[in-house]
Amino acid sequence: MTNGTVQVTNDYALQLDNLDEFKDYRNEFYLNPGSIYLDGNSLGLMNKHSENKVSEILNDWKTLGIDGWTQGTYPWFFISERLGEMMAPLVGAEAKEVIVTGSTTVNLHQLVATFYKPEGKRTKIIADELTFPSDIYALKSQLMLHGYDPEEHLIRVKSGDGRFIEEDDIIKEMTDEVALIVLPTVLYRSGQLFDIQRLTAEAHKRGILIGFDGCHSVGAIPHYFSQWDVDFGFWCTYKYLNGGPGSVAALYVNKKHFGRHPGLAGWYSSNKNKQFDMEHTLVPEETAGAFQIGTPHVLSLAPLISSLEMFAKVSIENIRKNSLSKTQYFMDLIKEELSNMGFTIGNPLEDERRGGHICLEHEEAIRICKALKENQITPDFRAPNIIRLAPIAFYTSYEDIFKTVQILKKIMLDKQYEKYENKRGVVS
Ligand SMILES: *Cc1c(COP(=O)(O)O)cnc(C)c1O
Numbered sequence: 225m226t227n228g229t230v231q232v233t234n235d236y237a238l239q240l241d242n243l244d245e246f247k248d249y250r251n252e253f254y255l256n257p258g259s260i261y262l263d264g265n266s267l268g269l270m271n272k273h274s275e276n277k278v279s280e281i282l283n284d285w286k287t288l289g290i291d292g293w294t295q296g297t298y299p300w301f302f303i304s305e306r307l308g309e310m311m312a313p314l315v316g317a318e319a320k321e322v323i324v325t326g327s328t329t330v331n332l333h334q335l336v337a338t339f340y341k342p343e344g345k346r347t348k349i350i351a352d353e354l355t356f357p358s359d360i361y362a363l364k365s366q367l368m369l370h371g372y373d374p375e376e377h378l379i380r381v382k383s384g385d386g387r388f389i390e391e392d393d394i395i396k397e398m399t400d401e402v403a404l405i406v407l408p409t410v411l412y413r414s415g416q417l418f419d420i421q422r423l424t425a426e427a428h429k430r431g432i433l434i435g436f437d438g439c440h441s442v443g444a445i446p447h448y449f450s451q452w453d454v455d456f457g458f459w460c461t462y463k464y465l466n467g468g469p470g471s472v473a474a475l476y477v478n479k480k481h482f483g484r485h486p487g488l489a490g491w492y493s494s495n496k497n498k499q500f501d502m503e504h505t506l507v508p509e510e511t512a513g514a515f516q517i518g519t520p521h522v523l524s525l526a527p528l529i530s531s532l533e534m535f536a537k538v539s540i541e542n543i544r545k546n547s548l549s550k551t552q553y554f555m556d557l558i559k560e561e562l563s564n565m566g567f568t569i570g571n572p573l574e575d576e577r578r579g580g581h582i583c584l585e586h587e588e589a590i591r592i593c594k595a596l597k598e599n600q601i602t603p604d605f606r607a608p609n610i611i612r613l614a615p616i617a618f619y620t621s622y623e624d625i626f627k628t629v630q631i632l633k634k635i636m637l638d639k640q641y642e643k644y645e646n647k648r649g650v651v652s
Pocket of ligand 1: 329330
């Protein structure tokens with residue numbers, strides 16, 4: 225749509241907005257008038273139907289008490305499966321391969337506890353050195369549970385430039401000492417999108433299981449986990465999926481692994497018809513549902529219902545096209561308007577390798593973020609020098625992007641950032 229011939233005018237942004245097939249969805253979200261929200265990759269905004277879903281569930285509790293489990297508008301006993309089914313198309317899985325449960329980190333623990341089976345000299349796990357810390361902590365603690373020294377048994381594939389990890393470098397580490405690989409779909413800082421299909425094929429050629437953390441892609445980028453034969457996946461629902469703070473996460477298990485005993489079992493791992501038999505011998509469900517542990521956090525899944533209903537109206541492929549167009553427009557404007565001001569675009573430029581956010585590097589990033597906030601723009605800071613800016617298909621307009629770049633330019637020209645302290649907040 226922009227083709228390197230971007231016009232630096234507000235009118236042009238409005239023209240693009242006019243052609244935006246997602247433009248009407250913007251009205252379905254709570255946006256603060258006069259402000260611009262570019263942090264949907266950390267916490268997606270609330271859609272206006274979410275409140276109703278929370279109220280419906282509270283009302284079921286109010287009027288039905290315990291019977292809400294089977295007779296609620298969304299019977300709570302089956303709600304995790306129902307949402308898993310709604311989520312499945314977003315990752316290219318069959319309905320039974322996805323369950324909405326737990327949290328990202330808990331699901332990672334569950335999946336590693338299930339799929340990491342060290343044997344003989346195959347004891348190592350591959351991750352990468354740019355991965356989100358929680359994933360690394362979880363992997364190290366799983367290794368320690370097995371009595372292994374994480375320094376020796378966790379391979380963190382190195383980055384050449386601190387931004388990207390080359391797939392070839394990951395493949396080089398896939399030796400016969402490796403039992404399991406856990407990688408992000410998209411790196412949380414630079415937004416690099418991995419070639420999931422290729423990495424999966426290469427791992428399988430060498431008899432290694434592989435799973436992906438989809439926190440930074442699910443809801444923005446289509447995946448085809450079943451077709452690619454990915455072994456397992458897990459992701460949060462509060463970033464691109466707009467499920468709300470602390471909303472219940474999701475996991476995917478390839479159906480070829482159904483029947484595996486969950487590493488961390490609980491009564492919700494049970495075959496649903498047998499769960500209330502209260503036997504001490506677990507008969508796990510023959511679906512991804514087997515990887516649930518306990519009672520679903522019903523109130524924390526309520527907003528996700530309305531969000532997934534919205535996703536069901538559009539195609540994830542079109543969301544991706546829209547997101548790519550908006551990140552391209554963002555980069556074009558940055559190149560036109562912010563050159564020679566110390567900025568570097570730190571995300572991959574190619575469509576096939578770019579995630580849903582722009583990674584803008586600047587040595588004054590922290591103070592620039594504070595100035596943006598004062599100008600009613602919400603960015604996302606990642607130490608030491610990254611400003612993450614995520615245009616969201618559903619609710620970010622081209623005009624938002626245009627205005628953001630104009631305000632950034634003014635912040636730099638007026639040196640507005642100089643009045644702030646160079647210190648990050650507790651949450652950034
Ligand atoms: C957001 C994110 C998490 C967060 O994990 P929680 O258990 O939801 O706190 C983990 N990993 C990655 C890659 C993330 O982006």
